[in-house]
Amino acid sequence: MNKLLCTTENRALNEIVAQLGDKKSPKRRSAAKKLRKLKDVDAGPHLLAALEAELKDVRTWETQYQMIMAIGECGYKPALPFINKLAKQDFEATMVYVAIGDAIVRLSIEKERDAAPIFKLLDTGNEMLIDGALRAMAMLKMVPSDSHIEKIINYVAARELNQGIHFWVVAAAPGWSGAKVEEYLDYCAKSPREEITSAVALARKNKYKKWSPL
Template sequence: MLDEIILQLKGKKSPKRRSATKKLRKLKNIDAGPFLLSALKEELKDLRTWETQYQMIMAIGECGYKPALEFLQSLAHQTFEATMVYVAIGDAIQRLSMQNEQDVTTIFEAIDTENDMLIDGAIRAMAMLKVVPVNLDIEKIINYVAAKNNNDGMHFWVLAAAPGWSGKKVDEYLAFCSTSKRDEIIDAVELARKQKYKKWFPL
């Protein structure tokens, strides 16, 4: 099964490679890591195939291939016209760099870059992994996002991570987001208040 998909990963057409990558992303098999990293390095040579690049980076993160971390960290400082690629980079770096189940160091490193898409990706991974950081880190994350308009899309993934969080700061943040005009933010606030995680399916 894995061998067949990896063969497809080496195909001549980007849509075929993207299809193979999506299958590997679902499998979450670390053995696919070296092949995905090699394929990504080739894919990055063509600016037009950013969707395939995005999926390859996501797959590397989801299969837990830590040897790719340094390369992905270098990509975070490169210029991509298709800014969605940064979301995948932020997501994958957060997954691969965690030293323990509460580690959100990557989120603060992303904040330092001032690249909103990179930050969004790291926060999204935190939400998908249902990370419950230490209270001080939760407060720092909330302080950062609460400075934004409550209709800002970044709130969504913070709220998606929040069902496992508690405390006065969290309650105040939920109240702040509850007056947003965006339905998905309101829905995420309600889930957080009920302490219910939802299974999200990001791109």
């Protein structure tokens, strides 16, 4: 039975991987989305090869975004040097940077509390890379050390309450504790953005929500 299941799963994976080579970008994008959900590291080499080809056409940035996200969520670490190079390139569609930041964090962390990749991206000053990094932190339910949490909060607390950068930090906060965290949540509770105040309410209850980002 296990062998049959494994064969069926392999066949399904192969079919999706084959779709990465479709002539139509929406089909390739659909395949990347499916591979994001599967989170199968075996899809990594195929996704990386598909991404390298996809990057030749600036018009297909949405597909590029999904392929980068899939590489990150599949945990294909050999792609990290390539993704790091992409972070330094110019993209007209800045949403691509969000996927890059997300993937870099996922592929760089060595342990659950490892916030070092996040700080490297904070240092770039690229708001979209930073947004992706903070989003990965929230999606992975990371609980950095107290000193690292304080540094992250200090970085975003200087921003105005209507800025979206607060959202993913608050979304990551249900597993965090301490006076600094409570102070930051009190600050964000005054935000005019409903998604931020809703995330604050969850954080105060120590409840994570299953977010579904693009």
